[in-house]
Amino acid sequence: MAATRHRDRDDTLRAWPVLAVLCGVACAAARADGLRIPEINLEIEGLADLRVVVPSNEMSYLDGGLGKLRWGTSEPHPALGPQVGGMYLRGILGITPELVAVADIRADTQQQNPFDVIDAFVRWRPVSTSPWRWSVKAGAFEVPVSLENTGIGWTSEWTLTPSAINSWIGDELRTIGTEASLEWRGDVDHLQILGSAFAWNQPAGVAMAERGWTFDDHPTALFDRLRLPNIVQQQLTRPGNPVARRFALEFDQINSSPGWYAGVSWERTDLGRLALLRYDNLANPATFDRQFAWRTKFWSLGYSTDIPTPLGDIVLLAQGMIGSTVITPRGTPSTTDFYGFYALVGLERGDWRYALRVDRFGTDEDFPKPTLHEHGVSGTAAVTWAPMKWLHVVGEVLVADYWRNQRTLEGLPPHAVETQVQVAVRLSF
DSSP, rough: OOHHHHHHHHHHHHHHHHHHHHHHHHHHHTTTTTEEEEGGEEEEEEEEEEEEEESSSSSSSGGSSSSSBBSSOOOSSSOEEEEEEEEEEEEEEEEESSSEEEEEEEEEEEEEEESEEEEEEEEEEOOOSSSEEEEEEEEEEEOOTTSOOSGGOOSSSSSSSSOOOHHHHHHHHHHEEEEEEEEOSSEEEEEEEEOOOOOSSSEEEEEEEEOOOOBBOOOOTOOOEEOOOHHHHHOBTTTTTTTTTEEEEESSOOOOOOEEEEEEEEEETTTTTEEEEEEEEEOTTTTTTTSSEEEEEEEEEEEEEEEEEEEEEEEEEEEEEEEEEEGGGOOOOEEEEEEEEEEEEEETTTTEEEEEEEEEEEEEEOSSOOOOOOOEEEEEEEEEEEEEEEEEEEEEEEEEEEEEEGGGGGGGOOOEEEEEEEEEEEEEE
């Protein structure tokens, strides 16, 4: 406990100079409305996210605890303190009118390297003069299932913290490979089909199995590691292997099988957009090379629509996911089934944006010792004030109420309620 308190104080002290530097850089660039270098057709966008946080009273998953929230401490009465949500830079290079290269880079204090890459890819999309359009991209990029995380660095326009579904997507999944898309654009209808072949994402599923769902606006960068719970390390440590599975290297290829996903979406101007996607990383769950390959597959279904009203535009987002992940150590399969659902209602009115979201989530493991089952609900309320294009002030309250019997292995009650309050100043250019 004392070590945890000391670390929390140190993190707060380290945050102040970083806050000052980020604030100075962002304020200096904010009014520039992006940096453009026309000689090489390069555009640079940026976002600095500075926060004051009242954290949860559960140790965060980022520190090896079983808490569900990004900011947490084992202190019984958490204190308000400054934090750095992150600083993001996006570079967009127009190589030709059809070929574009994009990269997102993040700097913050909660990753292994001071600077790391969230995604980097090239996209070829020929100009089309007919209703049909196609494109191909290659590199490292997010699986295209999120309705929330449409901003730079996997950020959301509605809340500071994404849903459990999209938190997991950011944590464990990255397409390192290729994706092809074909679109048909009618007068009122828009149809798209897409498919991907990828590699280097075979550990995906380990966090879902070992720690369950979390609420995380800190997606795993390409050269970072994903923290696993301390209790997992303690359970699996053996003589000669003193640091068993403290971290997962998410972007790793353990056997030669490529993964794939395929999706279809339909959009109609007056009805909204419906999207269905099937994902399967095709990993062999019996293979091991520093870590196990996890066979992870799921279905995702999402719907979004805008409703004009006298109060302003109301936005509805809803997404459901159901899937499983499995490993087969020593010939005995261990399968974790998981499900998640959220619905978000947003309202835009002038300089203000309001959002309410409800999540439901759970996992079920069939291994002989049922220690990793969980189920829970959460509610998120956020208000954004955007008096200027480059300045957004966001307040958010997130409450997660869940039951996970893995907590009893650390002497904690299986039921927990966590609350996290944040106020963020987001400076963009």
